Amino acid sequence: MIDHPVKYHLEKKEKHTGARLGKIETPHGTFETPMFMPVGTLASVKTMAPEELEEMGAGIILSNTYHLWLRPGEDIVDEAGGLHEFMNWDRGILTDSGGFQVFSLSDMRDIKEEGVHFRSHLDGSKLFLSPEKAIQIQNKLGSDIMMSFDECPPFDESYDYVKKSVERTSRWAERGLNAHEKLNKQGLFGIVQGAGFEDLRKQSAKDLVSMDFSGYSIGGLSVGEPKKEMYRVLDFTTPLLPENKPRYLMGVGTPDALIEGVIRGVDMFDCVLPTRIARNGTTMTSKGRVVIKNAEYARDYRPLDEKCNCYTCRNYSRAYIRHLIKSDETFGLRLTSYHNLFFLLDLMKKVRQAIREDNLLEFKESFFEEYGYNKPNAKNF
């Protein structure tokens, strides 16, 4: 058995749903769960300074191995003293395996048992990523939580294909674990795949759980399937995972899916949504989406979200933010990004409080109602 550098501490389960309240210990501090992780693809959470992420309560962020491998390259990050030092962030960092980007960004790819040959999305150059290589890169990046290299097949892929893929992902997970050179410094998670097939999810989880990873990710969801499908898969997948390890649902960041994920036993989430929509002037508020570019906000001197206590909402009006975004002023993107990230981090804080008070379903109901999810033709986020 490994003495894992990343440890999960269960504090309590919510009475009605079994939702987990806990803490995750990493080599760079401990954070409370359920937690949302801001995404810093290229060693920067877009437009934000590390101090701002700290201020809004982020205990861990995510960076993308594939992107950092291409730019600036893992050796430069390593020479700088690792990702924490490089980007001036001393709390937790999780890196993905690069697998998802290989399958989502590159259309020329050739999947072999040894790994995947594909072309760079930047310049078309030939690249090869294997389970060992993905771990080597992450060992150099020095993240607190690493991911095994996996294949993420489309949700509607055939049963036969997904079965073969799941089996290969299990073999890749084992190869990755063997290649991991910093077992006591960096945790490694296995990624459960299996698309929408219950027996394949079961097989995947069984394989990975037998290998004693530091934690388990649920992959292959939030890839375009209906949310109901995602919840259905979570319903039978999280119970397959060990109680004493963290569970991470990859790529989820809409308020409803975060709450539904927590209800189904998930501890960690990440998504580019809050920063991506912020750059387009779209914000998430307690009353649902506010598209700040709209003309109706031109003379609206109220804060973005009257119930929000973030830097943006404490100091600026909708009229000002709209003006900045309409004028292509970068500071406008800082303000919307800050608010959106704060909004999701704060939502998770409220969710943790609701678990503590055993009223998560009531919280969900009132949040959904105010956010507008209960309206006919409700927006997706």
Next chain:
Amino acid sequence: MIDHPVKYHLEKKEKHTGARLGKIETPHGTFETPMFMPVGTLASVKTMAPEELEEMGAGIILSNTYHLWLRPGEDIVDEAGGLHEFMNWDRGILTDSGGFQVFSLSDMRDIKEEGVHFRSHLDGSKLFLSPEKAIQIQNKLGSDIMMSFDECPPFDESYDYVKKSVERTSRWAERGLNAHEKLNKQGLFGIVQGAGFEDLRKQSAKDLVSMDFSGYSIGGLSVGEPKKEMYRVLDFTTPLLPENKPRYLMGVGTPDALIEGVIRGVDMFDCVLPTRIARNGTTMTSKGRVVIKNAEYARDYRPLDEKCNCYTCRNYSRAYIRHLIKSDETFGLRLTSYHNLFFLLDLMKKVRQAIREDNLLEFKESFFEEYGYNKPNAKNF
């Protein structure tokens, strides 16, 4: 006589040059001079938060009347409670008159005694700006220091044209002063024009000084003429201005010209240079320009400027900043913008210290030497 809301206090003159050390009192605080003013064209100093400008020691910033008139419009700023409230900045704000933009951004213009008819640089719509209108807009913006509407002719314009232009600018200045509705809340500066002609500068200064403005700007310089020409004009222009009022040299922001301007008796400067070049990855350091995109910095783990104590230089390496800029990450522009603004504000702090210690010329000599200005084919900034 007006009881000016903007007051200049001379503290001392440097023994060898006559350079002025002083303070300028505004309705939003007092700042030391000589001072460099960061430019926040559209009510935001590009990429920066107000708290960051405060932190780096900016006592006053500049915003552009023409740009704010077009977007979001002075009425929206007025309804928001004025520019300070709108942009969350409680120190000094200076607004220009819009005249410079009319002459530099618009190629369709028709200058009449009443004012200037021209077309918007955004959508080509027909616009009209007059001395009265420029003041009305600035009264609504609520800046601490406003500028008279002036014509800024090209430096190489003919004597006859410049003479007529100067006379008109004096008439426009008087009309602006009469239109000013908040004499006790907002200071108004007259702008001395006259291109490179000594007698026209003299005439312009005499006209404006007789009108008792809160301060005087020197316009029509830093518009493409050689620096030597600018210094020659300053040599005979600043002595024409009253000792007890602030003197502002418009559009100057290269380190050498800032120091030379101070030597010639200037108190205030502004320029988009530090933020504009920062967005292209070019920085000003104690050892001269560093173009951070260059390959030589890919593995350079030193700070941007080893002698600088700014947020950027205390926390990040050249390698990281280069990576961000190369990857189009906004945070990279924040880091270079922060440093460049800090560099000029810090330069002015050192200049003030040198005036205090009566060694401004020695300071200039050693700064020029280290910065690289003394090298053959020295860079322009």
